[in-house]
Amino acid sequence: MSANGYGVDTQPRGEDEVVVNLLDVDDVTVRFGGIVALDGLSFSIEEGHICGLIGPNGAGKTTMFNVVSRIYQPTLGSVRFRGQELLRTPAHGIARLGIARTFQNLALFPTMSLLDNVMVGAHSQGKVGFPRAIFRVGAAKENRETRDFAGDLLQQLGLGPLAFRPAMGLPFGTLKRLEIARALAAKPTFLLMDEPASGLTHGEVDELGDTIQQIRDQFGLTVLLVEHHMSMVMSISDRVVAMEFGRKIADGTPAEVQQNEAVITAYLGTS
Amino acid sequence: MKSLATIREGGAANWAFRIAATVVVFALVLYVPTKTGAGTIQTAIEALVLMGAAMSLNLLLGYTGQISIGHSAFLGMGAYTTGILVSRYGWSPWYTFPVAFVLSFALGVIVSFPASRIKGVYLALVTLALALVFPQVVTWKKLSWLTGGGSGLPTKDAQVADTGFNIGAASRGQMQYFEIFGWNPLGDLRKPDNKAAFWYWIAVGVVVIIYLVCRGLVKSRVGRSMVAIRDNETAAAVMGVNLVATKAFVFGISAGLCALPGCVTAIKTGGVSPEGIQSLTVRGAITFLIVMVVGGAGSLWGPIIGAAVYVYVTDITGGWASDEAIPGVLRPFFGWAKIPPSDGIFAVLLIVLMFVAPRGLVGVWRQYSPRIVRVLPRPAGTTGAAPVAIAATITNTHSEGEHE
Ligand SMILES: Nc1ncnc2c1ncn2[C@@H]1O[C@H](COP(=O)(O)OP(=O)(O)OP(=O)(O)O)[C@@H](O)[C@H]1O
Ligand SMILES: [Mg+2]
Numbered sequence: 001m002s003a004n005g006y007g008v009d010t011q012p013r014g015e016d017e018v019v020v021n022l023l024d025v026d027d028v029t030v031r032f033g034g035i036v037a038l039d040g041l042s043f044s045i046e047e048g049h050i051c052g053l054i055g056p057n058g059a060g061k062t063t064m065f066n067v068v069s070r071i072y073q074p075t076l077g078s079v080r081f082r083g084q085e086l087l088r089t090p091a092h093g094i095a096r097l098g099i100a101r102t103f104q105n106l107a108l109f110p111t112m113s114l115l116d117n118v119m120v121g122a123h124s125q126g127k128v129g130f131p132r133a134i135f136r137v138g139a140a141k142e143n144r145e146t147r148d149f150a151g152d153l154l155q156q157l158g159l160g161p162l163a164f165r166p167a168m169g170l171p172f173g174t175l176k177r178l179e180i181a182r183a184l185a186a187k188p189t190f191l192l193m194d195e196p197a198s199g200l201t202h203g204e205v206d207e208l209g210d211t212i213q214q215i216r217d218q219f220g221l222t223v224l225l226v227e228h229h230m231s232m233v234m235s236i237s238d239r240v241v242a243m244e245f246g247r248k249i250a251d252g253t254p255a256e257v258q259q260n261e262a263v264i265t266a267y268l269g270t271s
Numbered sequence: 272m273k274s275l276a277t278i279r280e281g282g283a284a285n286w287a288f289r290i291a292a293t294v295v296v297f298a299l300v301l302y303v304p305t306k307t308g309a310g311t312i313q314t315a316i317e318a319l320v321l322m323g324a325a326m327s328l329n330l331l332l333g334y335t336g337q338i339s340i341g342h343s344a345f346l347g348m349g350a351y352t353t354g355i356l357v358s359r360y361g362w363s364p365w366y367t368f369p370v371a372f373v374l375s376f377a378l379g380v381i382v383s384f385p386a387s388r389i390k391g392v393y394l395a396l397v398t399l400a401l402a403l404v405f406p407q408v409v410t411w412k413k414l415s416w417l418t419g420g421g422s423g424l425p426t427k428d429a430q431v432a433d434t435g436f437n438i439g440a441a442s443r444g445q446m447q448y449f450e451i452f453g454w455n456p457l458g459d460l461r462k463p464d465n466k467a468a469f470w471y472w473i474a475v476g477v478v479v480i481i482y483l484v485c486r487g488l489v490k491s492r493v494g495r496s497m498v499a500i501r502d503n504e505t506a507a508a509v510m511g512v513n514l515v516a517t518k519a520f521v522f523g524i525s526a527g528l529c530a531l532p533g534c535v536t537a538i539k540t541g542g543v544s545p546e547g548i549q550s551l552t553v554r555g556a557i558t559f560l561i562v563m564v565v566g567g568a569g570s571l572w573g574p575i576i577g578a579a580v581y582v583y584v585t586d587i588t589g590g591w592a593s594d595e596a597i598p599g600v601l602r603p604f605f606g607w608a609k610i611p612p613s614d615g616i617f618a619v620l621l622i623v624l625m626f627v628a629p630r631g632l633v634g635v636w637r638q639y640s641p642r643i644v645r646v647l648p649r650p651a652g653t654t655g656a657a658p659v660a661i662a663a664t665i666t667n668t669h670s671e672g673e674h675e
Contacts, residue, residue, distance in 0.1 A: 069509050095511030107509070109502035111569075112495075115651050119492075120499045124511030126492040130520050133491035134484050142492060151651025164648050186510065 020083070022047040022190055022222045023068075028077035030063050030246075037063040038074065039246035045190075045239075050216055050223040052237035052254070054230070056266055060246040061226045062104055065192050069101055070094055081190070095124035100188035102179035104195045104226070110168040114159055114178055117167055118150035121185030150185055157181045157211075172199035180211075184219060191215075192224045197232060205229050209236045234258060242266070274645040281649055288644075300475060304458025304468040312458070312467040316539055318582035319474035323532035324550065325562040325574030326481050331525035332560075333568035334489060336501030337386060337518060340556050341398030344405035345526040347551030348375040349533025351409055354424035354543035355417060364538050368477075371530040379526025383519040402553040406545035423544025470539045477531045478575075484528060486571055497521060498569070561617055565624060567633030576632050585613040 021044040030038040038060045045051045053061050066072040068079060070091035079086040081097060089097065100121075109117050126146060128139045154160050157177050167175060176196055183191055193212070197205045209232045216223050227233045233240065234254040242250040242263045250260040257263055278284040303315045328342045352371035356362040382401065386394055409418040418424065458468035488494050496517055499507035508514055536550060537543045545552050550559075558581070566577020628635045 071505060071508075090513075091508040092511050092513040095509065101509060103506070107503050107506035109499050109506065111502055112498060116495060116498075120495050120507070120510050120512075123492065123496055123499075128492045130488070130493055130524070133493040134487045134524075136487050139487065139491045143490070146492070147651045148653045152653055155652055155654070160652070163651055182510075 020047065021045060022082060023224070024078075024080040024083075025064070025067075026078045026080070028064075028067060028074045028079060030060070030067060030072055030074045037246055038067070040077070041243065041246060041248055042077075043241045043248055043251055045222060045224060047222050048216075048220075049238040050212065050225060050236055052233040052240040053224055053226045053243070054228075054233060054240060054257075054263075055243040055249075059243045061243065062194055063246075064243075065101060065194055065224075065226070068094070068099065068192060095186050095188075098187070098189040099192070100183035100186040100190070101192035102176070102183050102194055102196060104198070106172070106175050106179065108167045108175055108178060108182070111166060113164050113166055114154060114170075114181075115147065115150055115163040117178060118153055118182050118185045119146050121182035122146050122149060122187075124186050150181075153181045153184055157184075173201075173204065176200070180215075184215065188219075188221065190222045190224070192226075194226045195228065196225070197227055197229045205232055208232070212236060274641050275643050277645045277647060279647050279649075285646060301456055304471050305456060309467045312471050313539070314582060314586050316467070316471055316474045316535065318578050319471075319478050320532040320536050320539075320550065321558065321562055321578035321582060322575050323474075323478050323481050323535075324529050324555070324559045325566065325578055326478070326485055327525045327528035328559045329563050329568060329570075329574045330485055330488065330497075330528070331521055333563060333570070333573065334494065334501060335497040335518065335521045337522070338391070338395045339398040339525070340395055340553070340560065341382070341401035341405075342526075342529050342559050343551050343553060343555035344401045345375045345379060345529035346533035346536070346555060347405050347409065347545075347548075348378060348526075349530030350537040350543045350548055350551055351418060351424070351533075352530065353534040353537040354419075357537075358419075358424045359417070364534070368531060368534050371534050372527040375530035375533075376523040376527030380519050380523040382526070383522030384515075386522065387515050387518045399553065399556075402556045406552050410545060419544070421544070423542050423547055425542050470535065473538065474532070474535045477535055481528045481531065482571070482575075484524065488524070489571060493517075501569075561621060563631075565617065565620060565631055567631030569630070570633040570637075573631050573633040580632070581613070581617065584616055588612040588616065 023045040025041060025043050028038050028041045029036065041060070041064065053064065055061055063072060067074055068086065070086065070089060070093075074087070081099065084097075086094070086097075109120060112120070126142055128137075128142050131137075133139050151160070151163060154163050157180060159174070159178060159181060162170065162174070167178060170178075176199055180193070180196065183193075196212070197208050200208060212223060212225065213236055215221060225233060225237065234257075237254050239252065240250075240254050240257040241248060242257055242260065244262075244266045249262040249266060250257045252260075278288075304312055307315075324342060324346055327345075328339060331337050331339055349371040352374055353364055353367040356367045356370065357364055382398070385397060389397065408414065410421045411418075412420055414420070457472060488497070496507060496510075496512040499510065499512055500514060500517060504514060533551065536548050540547055549555055562577040562581050563574045564577070565580065566575065567573025624631060628638065630637065
């Protein structure tokens with residue numbers, strides 16, 4: 001990996017234009033007992049891109065997300081966000097840096113309404129702590145603002161009519177969409193989405209592709225997208241990283257990755 | 272689900288209901304000290320103490336999902352703080368409240384650190400140990416210079432006149448009575464020997480303070496993060512909730528608040544010892560749990576209703592030790608066992624509620640009241656009209672989730 005002396009990895013582009021990477025994953029290794037879930041994984045994401053992360057089941061994609069979320073501690077390696085070492089930030093500090101995510105198997109707050117779920121998503125934006133809540137200093141105002149903000153987000157994702165329903169018991173596809181709304185509530189600059197299309201019908205998957213591109217443009221996001229729906233990943237990604245057994249096997253434009261021998265082998269299962 | 276009427280949150284009908292409910296609560300609170308005797312007032316104080324304890328436990332268990340079978344120790348911290356400061360150092364009982372809060376808060380925070388690493392059954396066991404150890408520690412011979420050992424501490428005689436606490440005796444000639452057409456809304460404070468009404472108002476004050484703190488917390492960003500921890504810790508952390516700090520603070524606040532009803536008990540009982548005050552043994556901790564669950568965990572009014580019902584039932588069935596005292600139909604079911612009948616009634620109520628309404632009596636209300644009147648929440652969002660929906664199709668997907 002190319003360190004330029006400022007701890008910021010850069011990629012040359014064009015003549016003398018230098019693009020700072022948003023995320024640099026450098027030689028990350030994660031072990032669970034005997035299983036090596038990530039094995040010296042390295043890749044970078046450029047600001048403003050939609051980066052697809054593909055790989056067969058068990059390749060380590062979700063593990064990668066959990067490393068960025070600081071849920072799993074890697075045994076080796078470093079993860080830098082805008083040049084800053086993420087592995088020194090506690091899990092609750094990640095959202096404040098502008099990193100939000102969705103979960104593959106849903107990690108919502110089931111007893112809370114959809115609105116409250118999204119309001120918790122805005123937690124890192126809020127200021128009212130224990131003393132201010134007890135003595136009600138600015139708590140009502142913050143509630144009103146957060147509530148309106150969350151309500152608007154729900155509207156925008158087509159969940160407005162369900163705002164006051166508890167999350168428990170709603171269809172999987174709806175809840176997947178709620179996860180996106182909740183992640184956007186953190187006003188992130190970097191959004192990690194773990195299989196957002198699972199549980200959707202074919203038509204809905206295409207819609208979702210458009211949605212992702214739209215929110216990227218509207219909120220100025222960089223997106224890391226894990227998805228098994230190849231047509232969607234390949235059509236909306238600016239770059240694709242393919243992995244297998246915790247290692248990167250290919251990296252490039254969608255067209256390049258689709259043609260890559262290793263990727264074809266991994267997906268066809270021949271070896 | 273059909274409902275007979277639909278009203279708007281914050282609309283006139285909603286306000287009318289709120290005002291009516293407030294008036295009823297005020298009337299009840301005023302009725303007890305002015306229109307009933309000392310016995311009822313004493314029972315009401317017990318209910319208020321239980322309310323306070325169950326409300327503070329609710330903050331920790333009902334909202335944040337961290338179980339504690341050790342809250343009797345925090346109540347005990349309050350009782351002993353008042354007992355020690357009043358009887359040994361001659362403090363006015365007033366000043367012991369904040370001290371008890373701070374000490375118990377500190378103990379709660381200390382307990383929270385191991386507690387934030389352990390969950391479920393293990394947390395229950397650790398807090399249970401706290402409840403079991405507390406009476407042992409305070410009756411320990413080597414600590415009797417402070418706690419009075421097994422015989423406990425007197426607080427009654429020590430309530431010397433100049434603390435302003437010996438209301439009957441001290442206030443003659445000093446206190447202005449607040450009367451409206453000959454009716455004294457504070458109750459019978461005038462009688463030199465009737466301190467019950469005075470203690471009652473202190474207990475009411477404590478419950479109001481606890482309620483306001485709980486309400487402020489619950490209806491804020493902090494309250495949402497507490498419920499988020501209860502529902503899904505990992506997701507809460509990803510949203511930016513500091514798990515360790517939040518749990519420590521909730522533990523501290525919950526413990527600190529729980530000490531306040533302890534102070535009231537010390538004042539009311541006139542002595543502090545594990546024998547004299549059952550609430551500071553593990554039995555108390557279990558009672559707080561039952562009261563909270565029966566009333567409705569995770570709701571502001573649950574512990575209040577639970578405590579009122581619990582004390583009411585205990586009071587009615589208190590005399591059922593002999594068969595003759597038991598009303599006819601109920602006679603076969605009670606009287607034959609040595610345990611108080613209210614224990615049996617609450618045990619059965621608890622089992623039934625767990626099946627039909629795991630959210631307690633308040634849960635029953637929440638489930639069935641919309642059949643009569645449904646309250647439409649205020650719309651959330653800055654725009655009345657739906658903005659350009661990014662995803663139009665999803666509106667069709669979730670229609671299957673709507674069975675209005
Ligand atoms: N908490 C854990 N404990 C033990 N093993 C784990 C844990 N999390 C992941 N693994 C293992 O690590 C490997 C990578 O899992 P991971 O969930 O990251 O795969 P994935 O690429 O997301 O797969 P999928 O497409 O099925 O979601 C798997 O072998 C999995 O069993
Ligand atoms: Mg996965």
